[in-house]
Amino acid sequence: MASTKKPEWYQHEVQSINPEAQRLLESYSGFRPDEVLPHVLKLLIVVNHVYSKRDEAFSVFHYPCIGHLRFLTFQLPHHPAYQRILSRLRDDPSTGILEAGCCFGQEIRFLADQGIPSHQLYGCDLEQPFIDLGYQLFRDRESLNATFAVGDLSSPDCLDPASPIFQNLAGKIDIAFASSLFHLWDYEEQLRVATHLVRLCRLRPYTMIVGRQLGNVLGGSYPMADVAAGTNYRHNVQTIKGFWCDVGQATGTRWIVEADLYMGEELTKVKNAEWANENDRMLWFCATLQ
Template identity: 30%
Template sequence: MAAMKENPIKPKMDMQQFYDEADPKLSEDARSILTKYSGIPAAELIPHLRTVRDKAWNLFKYPCVGQWAFIRFGILKDPVYPSIVERLQDGQTLLDLACCFGQDMRKLVVDGAPSENLTGTELEGGFVNLGYELFNDRDKLKSHFIIGDFFDKTTLNPERDTFDMIHAASFFHLFSRDEQVEAVTKALRSLKSKPGSMLFGRQTAVANAGAIKLSATRSGEMYRHTPESWKELLEQVVKQMALDAECSVEPTGDQKLTTGVGIWNMVRFCVILR
């Protein structure tokens, strides 16, 4: 990660507010994956999850880690999910940007996607290793993981690495607006240039767009979008790249999070090439 720098944007977030002391509430999907796919005894699930979560929290204090979001398998809630599984079964490929533990990739595999058609990128290699520990599948998962800064062309090179689908959950909102433009541009360049290729995912949104200070990010700030401003940014990049694509952004209606800098809601987005 690039060196941090101070900036005058206020307020500064206290990341410890995102650490949930309570045990996670496991959905049937989560319980089934961890017991049947991972082979973890039911009685050991909570201690196992706590151990892995706390190791991850010590690596980087992402809200999705502290709030147990990584065991909710958010990709499952996307309306395009069934078609994603079918496309992967037909031999298409998917890149999961900032895959964290690779939890959404595991959900796809459990639902029938060939694991070799999945690639994950992650800044922190420790999260990938913890993903193997979390799901107990180092010896059977055939997916590929790319470790490094997404902004570095040696980490992912659109001239060499292209995919049918790119999934980005809780990723773009980590950056300044200029960095978001750069990241979305690179993501769209990493799609195969054909109709149906798509960039999709979810992230937090706020009532009033603007930047907040967060020293743990590349530039020292995060730009928080409304659903409307996020769609405007996506359309801006599509226009700059002269792509024929449809952009959509809509609230998911769940996962409201109250923070020291306001209420965050989740939105899902999709950019589909035509």
């Protein structure tokens, strides 16, 4: 039986949510301002909610994004490539964007609230419960027409023409956004996932794979207790550029890579985690197909 003990970075009590989530739950989901926090906190009493569902999701996989309620934080609009992404989505209605490892699909809802048509929005995750919880959180099962697929991006099976990921995503994606995804694995597994993403994308000029994740000033492998077995690879600017060279060699492609390290506020919340390192930073990257 899996342990129900929550690690020390798990946030047990929630007294407020960030202003962006508050605004979106009002403007997109249609809640009155005074309904938002009760919606997030109540246990299946009046409206769809998140707080008890967060415990349910946490029992599926012990990801810090669940324990920290990161699903109520939008990362894409703060990414340096965001304005380019938004312009492409608005200027070309054939452009598709994938939220890879979408969890509750919060970035998809942010884009929908910005007026991006649902047919341009795609999400995939390892577990259907996360996707279902997203519909409950944003109260949009009947109104959102985005495409979601369930499957393992690290498995070669995701490229099987019969797989849900391949059937729903292959040849439809021009931009992939991966937030807090690649850092779940070691270097070789990251390479496998990136290779799969490239092969799912529609390879035309300016195809983009962008993300943000845990990095380190001293790029390399680090123990990853609490969250994943074994180690994970934490990139710096030099190693992420080398990584995309390796992706290019594996897929017969070439990528222009922009990247930087920064001190993300989320690092303060995990500083006491067993796997935390004093040289940890957040890393953003943008790989654009040449």
